Amino acid sequence: MSxxxxxxxxxxLIGDHAVLTEPADMAPYETGARYDKGLAAFVARPGSTEHLSAAVAYCVQHGICLVPQSGNxxxxxxxxxxxTGAQGVLSLDRLTSIFELDRANRSVRVAAGMRLSDLNARLEDAGLCFPIDLGADPRVGGMVATNTGGSRFLRYGDxxxxxxxxxxxxxDATGTVLDLTSDLxxxxxxxxxxxxxxGTSGSYGVITECVLNLEPVPQQTATALLVPASPESVSDLLNAMEAAVGSYLSAFEGMSGNAVRAALDHVPSLRNPFQGGIVPDFVILAEISRSNTPRKGEQSLDEVLETVLEEIWEGEDQLLADAFVGPPGEIWAMRHALSEGVKHRGRLVAFDLSFRRGDVMRFLDRMKTELPVKFPDVTICDFGHIGDGGVHFNLVVARDDARMSDGAFENSLRAWVFDIAVQQFGGSFSAEHAIGRKNQAFYDRYTPREIRKLSASLRKVTSPGALGSMKF
Amino acid sequence: MSxxxxxxxxxxLIGDHAVLTEPADMAPYETGARYDKGLAAFVARPGSTEHLSAAVAYCVQHGICLVPQSGNxxxxxxxxxxxTGAQGVLSLDRLTSIFELDRANRSVRVAAGMRLSDLNARLEDAGLCFPIDLGADPRVGGMVATNTGGSRFLRYGDxxxxxxxxxxxxxDATGTVLDLTSDLxxxxxxxxxxxxxxGTSGSYGVITECVLNLEPVPQQTATALLVPASPESVSDLLNAMEAAVGSYLSAFEGMSGNAVRAALDHVPSLRNPFQGGIVPDFVILAEISRSNTPRKGEQSLDEVLETVLEEIWEGEDQLLADAFVGPPGEIWAMRHALSEGVKHRGRLVAFDLSFRRGDVMRFLDRMKTELPVKFPDVTICDFGHIGDGGVHFNLVVARDDARMSDGAFENSLRAWVFDIAVQQFGGSFSAEHAIGRKNQAFYDRYTPREIRKLSASLRKVTSPGALGSMKF
Incomplete structure (x- = not known):
């Protein structure tokens, strides 16, 4: 382009300082959080919906592809x-000025560029929060564009x-502003x-403002580590917990022994909470929480959790090999260290899968049996959100493994895992990360023709211009 | 048509007995639950998705408009x-054969023609339910097509x-079957x-199968009637209850004194639970519930509710004029009798409104002041779901009121209420009933042009043939 x-x-249209072209200024916008580095023609950082609309209209008129970027x-x-160097980045990072809290409605109107951590900090005094719990700290617009889930999905949804x-x-040619900001x-x-x-990664349109539901911040929390008697008992254990504590259950996270050991090794300050320091093959983090401060005559949540686990322990089904209530801070610190720990084990091939809840352990079991035969010397370090069927299925290969020198091995490994997850288990190849260049090929492979066709037609009606990195 | x-x-295409043409056979399909009677060209009752697809394709090819009908x-x-007698009814009432329960996933796959009551009866043994609580007994396909809400929205959503x-x-010309039946x-x-x-009333396509989330059936329930100190305290009362019992709160329903008196008069078996039999101007039904059977050391839910109400009662804000815990069966019987009771008071002009939660009482207050001036001898008998901002705003006119002899009075009354609700309060003119011929004019009036245009374009891409009674 000229x-x-x-x-x-x-x-x-949007101000001299709102368009970056210096390589050093553009670098952070060109580099993804995990993968690869691209080349931007420019970075546009409009400070208002009106400016953003003007920039989009101009680019559509001149055939310039824009990639919306939120927290990146x-x-x-x-x-x-x-x-290619032909795409412009359209950053939301200057859209941060709107924050309108409606306490009675338990809702907030925010500009799309606000960080999740800023949002929750500003809600603290009202005793409210936006209940999406993530490892990263994205901006709100990107959270909506990718429909993030996280660790408390079971309780609060996506x-x-x-x-x-x-x-x-x-x-479109006029950068139509579609006002869908109902707070009903x-x-x-x-x-x-x-x-x-x-969940459409900014390809149908660019989100500039959001009205969000808020929830009371939990005032009491109790956590336990559960060691299931067998992989088969995990699903029954989840159902038993749901029957016992219902809507108090706020997390039910699975952690493989490999992932836990990687975390304990990587973060020496973590205490190994297991008997004799022996990390089991699979552990579950269960959390219950409630919004009220302790009340006269009310059992503490630790007591509730103790009682429930005792009942399950003594039950006929013998679902548990071990279980103990522990301090939430310590237990979550271990959970949050899994991701970094696994990364330090070697080269990571990461999958963001989901399944019917009852299939999670069946899939993992099959992987344990078949992977070593098909792809030797690859370690499974999975963890994830059993309560909603999500699995961060991580494979680790030694850093010096010659097979990783070109992309062929990784590609065949990826294709093999996805084919089993999607085609044989009816699972998802992108549970909570949505679609980008990294998994576009799998969108093309697994999405039935009539769904791709309709999605593309609808997209063309909505946003005919070139927008976003996803291809329909 | 020929x-x-x-x-x-x-x-x-779909079988001799699957197409009705006799007036007596068609009558139930031509008559709505509350309003008017139409004339069908025929009633098609396909017994499978394949047959339904064939019927739709034929009608699209021959320019015949089909109106999908679920539970009606x-x-x-x-x-x-x-x-006009030119439209065919496409009934889902023979699509009832699929019922696949996945207990581990807490989900069920059902044919769209299954009744809500049948579904929940079949789920009972598993201790699960489809948690949408309604006065009517619709079929599942229609519930999805209208996105029904109901009395437990606050806890379970829509x-x-x-x-x-x-x-x-x-x-479309081939009756494309779009399989979106993920259970993830x-x-x-x-x-x-x-x-x-x-929520698009069958105008974008005809739903033939649904995969639904299920929830554990509550095993314990406690209910109370709350008399707020003033209309202004209702919203604070709701927030106080949410802070105190969080996700246990499963209903927070508002009932006007007029509606309660109408119910008590109409159903003599109902006990008047108020002191001295004096029905207050406004009453709230609050319900808390949980999924577990009573556990050792656990306070009963009645005790929890008593304690919470005591705390609120003794609080500085003086939100309550009266409050008492009572038997759920008795209290819900009164709530469920409101609709019939109000109907027996005279001619009903009913509105299905919603607001920001904090605006519900402000709107009602404004109506109480202005309605008698503008439209004398019209009684307000509202009730609704304060917890989600929904109001069944019912107006009752004497049966012999001469103003009701033609449509002009009712039309001007309707337009006046809607204009205030939508344009001045930012409310919804159809909170949970979706769009049909009865409120099409208000869709046209209140929907911004660019939203109508985009909705129509998307619809044309999805289902170009004539389908449903809604016009875009």
């Missing part, structure tokens, strides 16, 4: 430009469930258009 | 044919939140197409 003319034009914490190369309204800019909980007056922009 | 040729053709319990004339997957037939909870692999068919 760069300088477009750059000047964009600067005229995604793991599938959905928010960075490709290597971002979709907690989104009341959106303001969106469409990639019940509203059935036609098609719910905001759903198109949730 | 009727007999089409009827024969349809019978050839809707209140906005969304599922009955118009008066049908959208509880729908994991759908199978849909599109109104976490799956972000592109645009979530099923959302287009939720």
């Amino acid at each position: 760069d300088s003319i477009h750059i000047s034009a964009l600067r005229g 914490t995604g793991l599938v190369s959905g928010s960075t430009p490709d290597a 971002v979709r469930r907690n989104t009341l309204g959106l303001k969106v800019v469409l990639a 909980r019940k509203n059935n007056t036609g098609v719910d258009l905001k759903q198109l922009f949730i | 009727d007999s040729i089409h009827i024969s053709a349809l019978r050839g 319990t809707g209140l906005v004339s969304g599922s009955t044919p118009d008066a 049908v959208r939140r509880n729908t994991l997957g759908l199978k849909v037939v599109l109104a 909870r976490k799956n972000n692999t592109g645009v979530d197409l099923k959302q287009l068919f939720i």
Whole structure:
């Protein structure tokens, strides 16, 4: 493209300092959180919905592809430009000025560029939170665009469930601003258009404002580590916990022994909580929580959890090999160290899978049997959200493994795992990371033709211009 | 249309007995639950998705408009044919054969024609339920097509939140069957197409199969009647209850004194639970519930509710004028009698509104002041779901009121209420009934042009044929 003319034009529309072109300034916007580095033609950082609309309209008119970027914490190369140098980055990082809390409605209206941590810090005094619990600290617009889930999905659901309204800019010749910012909980007056922009990685339109559901911050929490009697008992254990504590259950996370050992090795300050220091093959972190401060006559949550685990322990089904209640801070510290720990074990080939809840352990069991035969010297270090069927299925290969020198081995490993997960178990190849360049090939492979066709047609009607890194 | 040729053709496709044409046979399919009676060209009752697809394809090819009909319990004339006699009814009532329960996944796959009551009866042994609580007994497909909410929305959300997957037939020349029947909870692999068919009254496509989230049946329930100190304290009372019992709160229903008196008068077996039999101006039904059977050392839910109400009673804010815990069966019987009671008071002009939660009482207050001036001799008998901002705003006019002899008075009353609710309070003119002929004019009036335009374009891409009673 005739760069300088477009750059000047964009600067005229949204401000001189709002368009970056220096390589050093652009570098952070070109580099993804986990994978690869692209090349941006420019980085546009509009400070308002109106400016963002003007920039989008200009780029659509001139055939320039824009890649919307929010917090750039995604793991599938959905928010960075490709290597051609022809794509512009459209950053939300200056859209941070709106914060309108409605306590009675338990909702908040925020600009899409606000960080999750900022949002929750500002909600603290009201005793409320946006209940999506993640390892990363994304901006809100990107959370909606990828429909993030996280560790408390079981209790609070995903971002979709907690989104009341959106303001969106469409990639058409006028940069149409679609105001879908309802703050109503019940509203059935036609098609719910905001759903198109949730989980579609910014390819249907650019989110600039969000109205979000809030929840009371839990005031009491109790956690336990459970060692299931066998892989088969995990699913029954989950159902037993749900029957026993119902909506108090706020996490039910699975951790493989390999992942736990990697975390304990990597973070020496973590205490090994297991008897004799022997890490079991598979451990579950169960958390219950409630929003009230302790009340007269009320059992403490630790007592509740103790009682429930005792009942399950003594039950006929013998679901538990071991179980103990422990301090939430310590137990979650171990859970949160898994990701970094696993990364330090070697070269990581990571999968973001999900299954019917009852299939999680069946899939893991099959992998344990077949992987070593098919791909020797690859270690399984999985962990994940059993309560909602999610599995961060991580494979680790030694750093000096010659097979990793070109992409062929990794590609065949990836294809083999995905084929079993998706085609044989009916699972998802992207449970909570949505679609970007990194997993586009699998979208193409596993999405039935009529669904791809309809998705592409709908997208063309909504945002005909080139937007986002996802291809339909 | 050249009727007999089409009827024969349809019978050839889906079976002789699956196409009704006798007036007596068609009558129940032509008459809505609350409003008016239409005229059907025929009633097609396919027994499978394949037959339904064949019927839809035929009708699209021959320009015949089909109105999908599920349980026909809707209140906005969304599922009955118009008066022209040119529309065919496409009934789901023979699609009842699929019922696949997955206990570990807490989900069920059902044919769209299954009644809600049948579904829950079949789930009882597993201790699970589809947690949408309604006065009517619709079929599942219609519940999804209208995204029903109901009395336990506060705890379990709407049908959208509880729908994991759908199978849909599109109104195109081939009757495309779109299989979106995932049973995954976490799956972000592109645009979530099923959302287009939720709440769009069958106009985007006909739902033939549903995969639904299930919840444990509550094993303990406690209810109380709360008399707020003033209309202003209702919203604070709700927030106080949410802080105190969090996710145990399963209903927070508002009932006007007029509606309660109408119920008590209409159903003599109901006990008047108020001191001295004096019904207050406004009462709240609060319910808490949990999924476990009583456990050693655990306070009973009645005790929990007593303690919480005592704390609120003694609090500085003086939110309560009165409050008492009572038997759930008795209290819910009164709540469930409101609708019938109000109907027997006179001619009903009913509104299905919703607001930001903090606005519910402000709207009601404004109506109490202005309605008698603007429209004398109209009684407000509202009740609704304060916890989610929903209000069944019912107006009652004497049966012999001359103003009701033509539609003009009712139309101006309706327009006046809706304008205030929607334009001045930012509320919804259809909180949980979706869109049909009865409220189409208000869709046209209140939906911004660019939203109508995009909705119509998306619909045309999805189902180009004539389908459903809603117009975009």
